[in-house]
């Protein structure tokens with residue numbers, strides 16, 4: 127199969143969908159890999175490194191989309207890319223349930239949209255969301271710490287405190303991949319941490335590995351309210367796979383929060399779990415509502431593109447190889463987890479939670 131790797135065009139997005147080692151694996155399986163010139167530069171990966179692994183470097187993204195049968199990307203297609211879509215297998219993050227316009231535009235094409243974020247293993251885990259959630263979870267505490275500095279609009283406190291001055295309180299909503307990684311870093315930085323989830327097994331895991339360093343709390347309206355009111359930093363990491371995130375932190379709660387506190391809403395890419403969340407970018411990452419600093423960058427791993435690119439390829443490659451080796455039909459027939467990734471096929475929505483989010487028609491694969 128001819129596999130294309132275009133350069134990302136989203137603002138400040140420096141990740142690339144394949145490392146040179148990923149190219150080598152696809153070429154080793156007999157596929158042709160077409161990489162857009164300079165696609166890896168933002169992650170410190172040069173054209174020569176791709177060529178050494180057998181990639182062909184093409185001068186423009188038009189060339190890549192035109193010649194490839196499958197396109198591997200990082201972010202959803204944007205403006206000028208829509209005109210380039212034919213009947214490609216498009217393997218990337220889409221987050222359709224948070225974006226009606228994108229969904230409609232894709233339904234008007236012949237794309238076979240396979241979404242990283244909805245590939246789901248039998249145990250319910252999301253193997254291609256996990257690496258970026260690890261990155262975003264860990265970053266959220268770094269970013270939250272900056273938000274609490276006075277220069278970031280916050281109350282001017284150090285996450286760890288110092289001797290004689292208590293540390294900040296970090297409240298993490300959701301104890302999945304992003305939440306648990308945020309938790310480990312927040313504890314490592316010396317904050318007081320509590321974490322809430324509706325899944326007792328997730329809370330038990332955190333409790334077991336972190337011992338007495340973290341307070342684990344069952345998530346419900348009353349507990350969320352109590353914790354958020356006493357927080358200096360709230361980190362939102364809620365996910366209902368493929369669906370819009372529930373608004374667990376309401377506008378009224380924001381009004382009652384401590385002045386100069388901060389919210390990092392990682393789940394912004396699924397609409398956010400805070401009523402006041404709106405997506406921001408790396409160049410303008412924060413805004414303030416009712417004296418609470420909000421950070422809601424929708425592509426947080428883009429801040430550390432090199433780490434993220436390697437982590438992403440580690441996870442996507444086996445699925446990319448299956449799609450290239452067997453074609454879409456063969457690959458999804460053999461792998462129920464990959465089948466769950468198919469969001470759009472033959473101009474129909476084939477992922478139920480996305481169809482439900484927009485009250486649109488769902489077609490079973």
Ligand SMILES: NC(=O)c1ccc[n+]([C@@H]2O[C@H](COP(=O)([O-])OP(=O)(O)OC[C@H]3O[C@@H](n4cnc5c(N)ncnc54)[C@H](O)[C@@H]3O)[C@@H](O)[C@H]2O)c1
Pocket residue numbers: 243252255256258259260262299300301302303304305322323324325328345346363364365366371372374391392393394395396423424425426427
């Ligand atoms: N902004 C970014 O750059 C970025 C990067 C990576 C991931 N994400 C997003 O981060 C979010 C979390 O991803 P993840 O991989 O950690 O998901 P995950 O499935 O591992 O964790 C989500 C957790 O939320 C919990 N949850 C669901 N409803 C809840 C409720 N009412 N109260 C408390 N907990 C509840 C689930 O039980 C689960 O443990 C996703 O929306 C993902 O798309 C964003």
